[in-house]
Amino acid sequence: MLRLTMPVPPLLDSDLVARRVRVRARDTVFVRGVLEASEGVGVLFAEHGGDLVLAAPRSLEAALDEVIADLVAELGAVVEPDISSAASAKSKADPESFG
Secondary structure (H helix, E strand, O other): OOOOOOOOOOOOOOOEEEEEEEOOHHHHHHHHHHHHHOOOOOEEEEEEOOEEEEEEEHHHHHHHHHHHHHHHHHHOOEEOOOOHHHHHHHHHHOHHHHO
């Protein structure tokens, strides 16, 4: 079994924004297609079924939010509160807390 011996830095920093979005599990592939067709606006991380994290550079935050608004209208997606600022604040306060 392979074990990591060095700490893994946090995925999010002050240059990235992330949104938790919940869709039906069967809509996950559709959401991925929408992001890919949106000229690289963001990336999708599927946590479990339709529980997703959509992330983008801060410079594309408005474009990401537009895509998410369309997903809410089209699929009835549920958007959870912004997780970017909390993760960024924690990594700045204690970068070793992720290791």
